[in-house]
Amino acid sequence: MADQPRTVEEYIGSFPDDVQAVLREVRSRILSVVPQAGQTISYQIPAMTLNGKSLVHFAAWKNHISLYPVPAADPAFAAELAPYLAGKGTLRFPLREPIPGGLIERVVTLLAQQRHGQPG
Helix, strand or coil: CCCCCCCCCHHCCCCCCHHHHHHHHHHHHHHCCCCCEEEEEECCCHHHHHHHCCEEEEEEECCEEECCCCCCCCCCHHHHHHHEEEECCCEEECCCCCCHHHHHHHHHHHHHHHHCCCCC
């Protein structure tokens, strides 16, 4: 990406078609949980906001899609997240595997509850 994207759609459109499809699925999964979420670019990547405050960021990289931050989770959910953890606050989903949409929805639901007091 030579130019910095100004919108989430510009960001998504800067990737190959197959990656665009995955990014759109991630965005769709987030919006399915929090349909009122705003969409902006923050730190040069897509950010979804709730009540004007950051909720979750997502980004495409060479071999994976990342989702930030990781919510505090009970032991059972933390175990489900463990294979995707990359650092303290990042989930990585390999592009060579199907994106776990249901897991993303659960992460966003938990973030909405923990960070914004929303039911998600």
